[in-house]
Structures are given as structure tokens and as C-alpha cells.
Amino acid sequence: MKNMLLISLIILVYSVSSPVSAKLSALEKSLILENGIIYRPLAGSSATAGYGTIINPTDEEVQIVGIEAEGFKASEIHTTIEENGLMKMRRIELIPISAKGRFELKPGGNHIMLFDSLRAFKSGDKVQVTFKTKKSKTALPFIITERPTAEPVSHSHH
Amino acid sequence: MCAFIGFVLYAQREPPVGGDFSLTFNNRPWKFSEHSKKLNLFYTGYVKCPDVCPLTMSVASRAFKQLTDEEKSKVSFLFLSVDRDHDRPEDVATYASQFSTSFLGLSGSRDQIDYVSRLFGATYIIEDDPKSHLGYGVSHADRIYLLNKKGKVLYVIHFARDPEQILKAIRSRL
Numbered sequence: 001m002k003n004m005l006l007i008s009l010i011i012l013v014y015s016v017s018s019p020v021s022a023k024l025s026a027l028e029k030s031l032i033l034e035n036g037i038i039y040r041p042l043a044g045s046s047a048t049a050g051y052g053t054i055i056n057p058t059d060e061e062v063q064i065v066g067i068e069a070e071g072f073k074a075s076e077i078h079t080t081i082e083e084n085g086l087m088k089m090r091r092i093e094l095i096p097i098s099a100k101g102r103f104e105l106k107p108g109g110n111h112i113m114l115f116d117s118l119r120a121f122k123s124g125d126k127v128q129v130t131f132k133t134k135k136s137k138t139a140l141p142f143i144i145t146e147r148p149t150a151e152p153v154s155h156s157h158h
Numbered sequence: 159m160c161a162f163i164g165f166v167l168y169a170q171r172e173p174p175v176g177g178d179f180s181l182t183f184n185n186r187p188w189k190f191s192e193h194s195k196k197l198n199l200f201y202t203g204y205v206k207c208p209d210v211c212p213l214t215m216s217v218a219s220r221a222f223k224q225l226t227d228e229e230k231s232k233v234s235f236l237f238l239s240v241d242r243d244h245d246r247p248e249d250v251a252t253y254a255s256q257f258s259t260s261f262l263g264l265s266g267s268r269d270q271i272d273y274v275s276r277l278f279g280a281t282y283i284i285e286d287d288p289k290s291h292l293g294y295g296v297s298h299a300d301r302i303y304l305l306n307k308k309g310k311v312l313y314v315i316h317f318a319r320d321p322e323q324i325l326k327a328i329r330s331r332l
Contacts, residue, residue: 039212042205044253044263047292049208074291080209082317086281086297087210091289107213108319114208115291147212149219149257 031097031131032057033140038069038127039147041117050112050129050142051105056097064095064103066132069142073116075129080108089113112142176303176311179274181238181266184251188264190309196232197312197331199324200303202280204241204296205253205263211237212257214300214318219257221324232332235261240271240282241296278303278311304331 036052050069056062069075077092092110097103105111112129121127125144130137178191190198199218203211218235225233237254239245247265254263266274275282280299287295304313304327312331318324 042212042253042256044249044251044256045205045208047206047208049212076290078209078290082300083297085299086283087300088297089207089209089295091287093289107209111209113290147216147257149216149223 030057031055031062031138031140033142036129036140036142037145038112038114038121038129038142040121040123040144041114042147046116048114048117049107050114050127051107052142053105054097054103054131054140056099056101056103059099061099061101062097062133064097064131064133065093067112067129068132069112069114069127069129071118071121071127072114073118075112075114077105077110078113079110175277176305176309177277178309179270179277181264181270181274182247183262183264185247185265190236190305191307193234193262194305194307194309195234196307197234197328198305198307198309199233199235199328200238200278200280200305201236201301202238202240202275202278202282203298203300204239205245205250206241206292207296207298210298210300214302215254215257215261217318217321218302218324219261220321221328222258222260224321224325225328229329229332230260233328236264237261238264238266238271238274238280240275240280240298241284242266242268242271243284244294277309304328 032055034053038050039048041048067075067077077095078089079092081088095103121144123144123146126141127144128139129142130139180189182188239250242265250263250265254261282296282298284294284296287293300317302315302318303311306312313327315324315327
């Protein structure tokens with residue numbers, strides 16, 4: 001919870017640009033992350049999830065087409081839906097965020113799914129997650145956080 | 159293409175009756191009636207589930223943490239992984255124990271898992287998902303079944319998101 005308060009508003013740290021995206025306005029390459037957390041991977045599971053709010057502060061729509069998270073073998077944006085009494089996860093391959101709009105990542109709904117951690121994580125570690133649009137990439141820092149009631153064990157890395 | 163479908167039709171049935179069942183815990187045979195307590199909470203999912211399973215189990219864990227020691231001695235929480243092809247039994251046991259040391263992570267053969275799914279109407283579907291790095295997806299019920307000592311279903315909590323709801327359900331049946 002302390003971490004949640006500390007990261008109540010985390011602003012874009014850096015932006016990686018291609019020659020093409022260099023022609024874009026600075027604002028178009030910017031995204032803002034609020035309350036970005038990734039739950040520390042639990043022992044026994046190779047997958048975990050991240051949550052927060054992605055804000056598009058620009059005057060134009062942004063379309064996220066993929067993500068990359070350092071420290072994990074693969075990462076994707078998923079959504080959880082309830083269908084005929086079953087909870088299902090579906091990958092989202094394109095996320096439009098309208099001008100000045102927000103995209104919520106929250107438990108039981110949209111989330112970033114992270115597979116196969118490449119190193120051990122502890123609470124408070126930062127994980128840079130790069131959000132890719134068709135024109136640019138923006139890295140946003142998520143904070144590793146314990147699940148609300150998870151009891152830490154000594155062998156969290158696989 | 160569907161890799162496996164587990165008892166979709168049972169989703170349409172009336173509330174399940176339940177009963178005794180056999181699974182495995184940490185690769186060892188485990189029978190409900192030999193370990194059951196006065197009240198037993200039963201949940202199905204899979205350990206690579208990043209969202210719903212840990213969410214529900216965290217909520218249940220928060221409820222358990224509010225129980226007195228005497229109450230805890232009368233209640234168990236059982237998590238069954240329906241994904242026997244990818245979740246190793248020892249990983250299932252370890253995974254569940256991190257939410258509470260009293261939580262048991264159970265596995266089983268496909269026949270055992272399907273028997274239990276049928277017993278409680280705990281539907282699941284495992285299907286290929288070529289769009290995801292995982293390569294497959296597991297759709298499953300998000301229900302906590304409250305069972306008596308004989309495994310009979312007393313109550314079902316759907317989409318448990320409030321620890322107080324679980325706590326109230328437990329205490330009213332102890």
C-alpha cells in the first residue's frame with residue numbers, strides 16, 4: 001500500500017524513437033502511467049499480471065499495438081471476460097486510447113500479462129514496460145508489489 | 159481448435175450436490191473425507207492464471223486472516239488446478255500455500271479432475287490460443303463452493319471480491 005501511495009502519479013520517463021517517429025510531435029510520443037504495479041510472480045507460477053492506468057495526454061488518438069517488459073520473456077495485454085459462467089482471458093492486440101483518454105488496467109478486467117520472469121523480483125523493484133504504437137515506443141515504470149495477502153517465500157524465481 | 163472441454167453441459171444444471179472425492183496433494187493420494195473439516199471452501203482454476211485466480215484467492219486469504227484460531231481449525235481452503243498438463247502438482251501446492259499456509263493446492267489425474275468438476279459443476283475449458291505466448295487458455299468457473307464435512311455443497315459464492323462476504327458465509331456455517 002505504501003508503494004501504491006508513492007507511485008500515485010508516475011510520469012513518462014523516456015521515449016524511444018525511430019527516425020520516422022522523430023518527425024512526430026513530442027506530445028504524440030508521450031503516455032502517462034498512474035498507479036502502475038506488477039504483482040511479484042508467485043512461486044509455482046510462471047505468469048503474473050500488472051495493473052494501472054495508461055493516460056494519453058495528447059490531442060490525438062494513440063493506438064497501442066504491443067508491449068515489452070524487461071525482465072520477462074514475454075508480455076501481452078489481456079482482458080478477462082465472463083461468458084456463460086466461465087472466466088476467459090483474451091489477448092488484446094490493438095488498444096485505441098482517445099485524445100486525453102484513459103485505459104484502465106485493473107484486476108478482473110484488462111491487465112498486462114507477463115510470462116516467465118528472467119530474474120528474481122522483490123517488492124519495490126521497477127520494471128520498465130514499453131508500450132508500442134505504430135509510430136513510437138514509450139517505456140513506463142511499473143513497481144513490483146506483493147499481492148495483498150500473499151505470504152513471501154524464498155524461492156520466487158523459476 | 160479445442161484441446162479439451164470439461165463438462166460444459168454441467169453449467170446448465172441445478173446447484174450441485176457434491177460428495178466425497180479423491181485427488182492428489184504434492185503427488186500423493188488425497189481423499190476429501192480423510193482431511194475434511196467442518197467447513198471446506200473449494201475453488202478451481204490454474205496456477206498460470208495471472209488475474210482471476212489470484213484475485214479470488216487473495217480475497218479468500220484476507221477473509222481467512224480475520225478468523226480466530228478456533229475458527230481456522232474448523233475451516234479449510236482447497237484449490238484444485240484443472241490444468242494437469244501444465245501445472246506440476248508440487249507447483250500447485252506451493253502456489254496455494256502463499257495465499258495462506260492453510261490453503262491446500264490439489265492436483266489429480268484427468269479422470270479425477272473431471273469427476274470433481276462433474277460433482278460440483280465446476281466447468282472448465284482448455285483450448286488452444288495461438289495468439290498468446292502461453293499457447294493455450296483455460297476458461298474456468300469463478301466460484302467458491304462451501305462444503306460440509308461430507309463434501310455436500312452448502313453454499314456457492316460467485317465472483318468473490320469482498321472478504322467480508324466470505325467471512326460472513328464462513329461464520330454463519332460454523
